[in-house]
Amino acid sequence: MAHDTVEKTPVTLLGLGAMGTALARTWLAAGHPLTVWNRTPARATALASEGAVAADTAAEAVAANTLVVVCLLDDASVGDVLADADLTGRDLVNLTTSTPAQARARAEWARERGARYLDGGIMAVPVMVGVPEAGGHILYSGSPELFERHRRTLGVPVGTTYVGEDAGFAALHDVALLSAMYGMFAGSAHAFALIRKEDIDPAAFASLLGDWLTAMAPAVHQTAGQLRSGDYTEGVVSHLGMQVAGIPTFLSTAEQQGVSAELLSPYFELMRRRLAEGSGEEGLTGVIDLLLR
Template sequence: MTTHKTPITLLGLGSMGRALAGAWLAAGHPVTVWNRSAGKAPEGATLAASAAEAVAANRLVVACLLDDASVEAVLDRTDLSGRDLINLTTNTPAEGRKRAEWAAGRGARFLDGGVMATPAMIATPAAFILYSGVAEVFDEHRDALAAVADPQFAGTDPGHAALLDVALLSAMSGLFGGLVHAFALTEGEVPPREFAPMLAGLMAALAQATTHGIAERLATGDHTTNVESSLAMQDVASGTLLRTAAERGVSTELIEPYLALMARRVAEGHGAEESSGLVGGLTPASR
């Protein structure tokens, strides 16, 4: 028995768009594609002459463009009535909510999405995509969405997928900053291939315990019970980090913001707290 595969329109053929198109084609989905700049369609896909033609071809329309403004510019004069629009363009929570209202006003059902994968990870077990918005759209197209990455529904607020997406990317940015600083410190003295296993092992060991530990303290509001490494202790130790960087001639621009926040929280009387207390130094209520 032949299983019907949902036909999909994909707007945008950047590196992520091409990865998505390839995964859907490999899974047997008919794919119509459009890209702003001229180029060759992935093998097996139908190349539309315009965004309007691409949207008209299928009910399920996926946008994977540069930014929120690009989505509006590309679809501004396009008939979206009766379409299910899924936006996999990186945006902010407010932009996701605005785009949901915009789509509804044009007769389309809307899902916003956050792709938690690189193009090379698409269609592998490591990839997942967060979605928020109209639950019925997610349920109806779950199988098609699962062909490119594990689909995870983040709720009916269309801004939630973007919020989680940016929060996770922000965590990655901080991690990458620390990794880059660590490699800079050891450059020329410790071979990077020798240092990498130590660094990866430490990060893996700390990630689970630290992440869940911060979450538990934030949930309970208790930042001072059974503290293993207080902010005051860490603040004192930070001097060694800065002096070592100075000795090595390495810029501290990647770690200074975190150390400065810690010093401020200690000065404000929060030295007995665990690292979870630093969250309070970033939120509106603390300012």
């Protein structure tokens, strides 16, 4: 066991919020030597009792190991925390939530300071960290060589998915996936509002709703295929003309149930606009092109 511990890549981790602490504990449990730093020293002290080395400053923590993982509040925090650190020769992995533009700028900033850079988008919540069956993963973009060098270590807390050499791609994928999640939550909120005043058990309805959303999820692959081919009629079962014809039923039902349609109305309006362009035999993929205007 001691031999395995010696062979594990040492890690420096800056930022010990809920996510950072979860990451830290999984690396410690796997036998990776870990140096930690946090603005609130008490969090680092707590991990020191579990085997981590608590650094007094961020610069000291960076100097301790080649692999430096940053999990802070925002992009500005990354610049502030690392302002006095010598990044020369360091492998900087930034898991701080940012925009694609911020990630690209931060990659250049790191290169100018002599560091190799990977950006990461965390597709997990803290309770999923260290639990492989939970399905959490982190999206990585930037240097493919750097990703391969540390893939095994980075995969200890959660799974890893490399999405491209452009440093902004992890952040872009992160926001795109979360945007889809919020769209799903919006539709679910409307659905629950429709039944809210009725003698319907929300738990029983949730079972039906979950099954229905799961059954509809594969439609994203048809959308991707149509975007690739440019043929928005390919494989369509419920064409746009038919779906637009059903909109009044959705709006009337909402009105009758005393529910605002504000979560659905913008999407319905896009459907109508697309149909007005003469695309009645398409599915819903053409709505994407309207959003690009």
